[in-house]
Amino acid sequence: MIKDLPPNTVERLSLYRRRLLNYPNEDKLYIHSHKLAHLLKINPAHIRRDLMLIGFTGDVHKGYNIQNLIDKIGKAIDCKHTQKVAFIGIGDLGRAVADHFNQKETKLKIAATFRTSKPPKTQFQEVTCYHISDMKKVLIKENIELVVLAVPRSYAKAISGEIIRTKVKGILNFTSVHLNVPDRIFVEDYDVIAKLEKLSFFTNTA
Amino acid sequence: MIKDLPPNTVERLSLYRRRLLNYPNEDKLYIHSHKLAHLLKINPAHIRRDLMLIGFTGDVHKGYNIQNLIDKIGKAIDCKHTQKVAFIGIGDLGRAVADHFNQKETKLKIAATFRTSKPPKTQFQEVTCYHISDMKKVLIKENIELVVLAVPRSYAKAISGEIIRTKVKGILNFTSVHLNVPDRIFVEDYDVIAKLEKLSFFTNTA
DNA sequence: TTCTTGCTGTTAATCAATTCACAATTGCTT
DNA sequence: AAGCAATTGTGAATTGATTAACAGCAAGAA
Structure with missing residues (x-):
């Protein structure tokens, strides 16, 4: 769990994760910032910035690894116990x-x-x-x-x-x-x- | 109805009005910015600024006339028809x-x-x-x-x-x-x- | 190999919301 | 009449959120 995340970032991280959990698994393992931004109707820079804040880094060509991102968001905003x-x-x-x-x-x-x-x-x-x-x-x-x-x-x-x-x-x-x-x-x-x-x-x- | 009010101001005006409608009528005809601010747990300057935006002006000693304020808020944010x-x-x-x-x-x-x-x-x-x-x-x-x-x-x-x-x-x-x-x-x-x-x-x- | 393309990570710029701080005002007190 | 006290109205400062802009990189094409 990360300290000092802006409230709006926490909310958005929750949205990112939920959207990704529902993302058609097909063969897609990665997603680009602009693709996710499009799904959520927000600005791609916003996503990159939010992920920067939780120290998640993507691949310059493939984009963000979906499962890793889901996990990282969990580490950033979930508390340890239920x-x-x-x-x-x-x-x-x-x-x-x-x-x-x-x-x-x-x-x-x-x-x-x-x-x-x-x-x-x-x-x-x-x-x-x-x-x-x-x-x-x-x-x-x-x-x-x-x-x-x-x-x-x-x-x-x-x-x-x-x-x-x-x-x-x-x-x-x-x-x-x-x-x-x-x-x-x-x-x-x-x-x-x-x-x-x-x-x-x-x-x-x- | 006033154009160009910031979204948050519109929301707060709605809150001001509702709070005032429930305000114990007693003999009180006027209310000060800090009193209303206290009831709503917000900053008094916020209220003064919001009222400035809708062109409502108070009395430097008595504060804001409650009924007039309620009416003015209506003029500012309500649409004409129901x-x-x-x-x-x-x-x-x-x-x-x-x-x-x-x-x-x-x-x-x-x-x-x-x-x-x-x-x-x-x-x-x-x-x-x-x-x-x-x-x-x-x-x-x-x-x-x-x-x-x-x-x-x-x-x-x-x-x-x-x-x-x-x-x-x-x-x-x-x-x-x-x-x-x-x-x-x-x-x-x-x-x-x-x-x-x-x-x-x-x-x-x- | 070299060029092109398109992406991330990040800094800078912009925009919006909030709060501070104080001049101006005026009733009240002495 | 003069000074005090309290309040509004508002410019300035601050804080926070969002968006733009681009350097740096690396895959793939030529």
């Missing part, structure tokens, strides 16, 4: 994401989902779905470190109050409520409403 | 967002939701939930211009292929698939997997 993730109050989106995390190459594992309503305890694939009232207990017992939080506003405060009493270290926060958590917890906010209003703005001016 | 939004394949998250759009102050209206599975046609609040197979028809009939797309990978291509044959102008894309759409459609990607891997990275180094 981290468990929980989805709190997010139905279909979790489902849309889940398949990837059942692949071999990932250090993240979806360990539980929670709902504020309905099913008190059901299975979804191999992931158990609990009622929200069991959240704290399960987060602790399962040693979950990352959560995706997408519950209605009215729940947000109480739930985040419980989360800080667990071992959770990171929250992807889709509630439009600003969470009051200690510094040891890393929060990434995403405000759907603001994004929609931005979308509205740029579809009417641009 | 725009309709659809949620495609996103259950709870849509629910978590929906309440806001039933407020008076918004130009966006959730007009439909679609599911890839289960309920062929049910109601959620006043919003009808259709089966995905009716999507194109409904998008056209309802004149929907914005969609939030969060279906499993395997559906993404086919669905985006249908979307481009409607009047949709903007897509908030939560599928990790790069959509191939013409330039007239504004796409904002959000890759949950990449965000989670970033979260994992920064909870293990920082």
